[in-house]
Amino acid sequence: xxxxxxxxxxxxxxAGAALTxxxxxxxxxxxxxxxxxxxxxxMGAEADLLGYFTARYFGIATYGRAYSWQYSxxxxxxxxxxxxxxxxxxxxxxxxxxxxxxxxxLAVALVFFLLLPPFARxxx
Numbered sequence: 757x758x759x760x761x762x763x764x765x766x767x768x769x770x771a772g773a774a775l776t777x778x779x780x781x782x783x784x785x786x787x788x789x790x791x792x793x794x795x796x797x798x799m800g801a802e803a804d805l806l807g808y809f810t811a812r813y814f815g816i817a818t819y820g821r822a823y824s825w826q827y828s829x830x831x832x833x834x835x836x837x838x839x840x841x842x843x844x845x846x847x848x849x850x851x852x853x854x855x856x857x858x859x860x861x862l863a864v865a866l867v868f869f870l871l872l873p874p875f876a877r878x879x880x
Contacts, residue, residue, distance in 0.1 A: 798862075802830075803830075806823070806826055810822050810826060813872075840854070
C-alpha cells in the first residue's frame with residue numbers, strides 16, 4: 757500500500773509550500789494565515805503518521821523500541837529548531853533564510869517519503 761507514503765509526501769509538500777509562501781509574501785496577511793494553516797496541518801499529519809509507519813514497517817514486536825527512537829529524534833529536532841531559527845534571525849535580521857532552509861529540509865523529507873517501499877503483505 758503505497759498510498760500512505762503518497763499522502764505523507766503531499767502533507768510535507770504542503771508544509772514546504774506554506775513555508776515558501778510565508779517567506780516570500782511576509783507582508784500579505786491572508787497568505788501568511790494560509791501558510792500557518794498549511795504548516796499546522798503538516799505538523800499534525802507528521803506526528804500521526806510517525807506511529808502508523810512505525811507499526812507498519814517495524815511490526816508490533818519491536819514497535820516500542822523503534823517508536824521511542826523516532827519520537828525522541830522528533831522531539832529533539834522540535835526543541836532545537838527555535839534555537840537555530842533564532843540564531844539565524846539574530847545574524848541575518850530576518851526569518852526569511854530560516855524559512856527557506858526549513859522548506860528545503862522538508863523537500864528532503866518528501867523525497868524519503870516517496871522512496872518508502874510498499875508495506876509487506878500480512879496474511880489475513
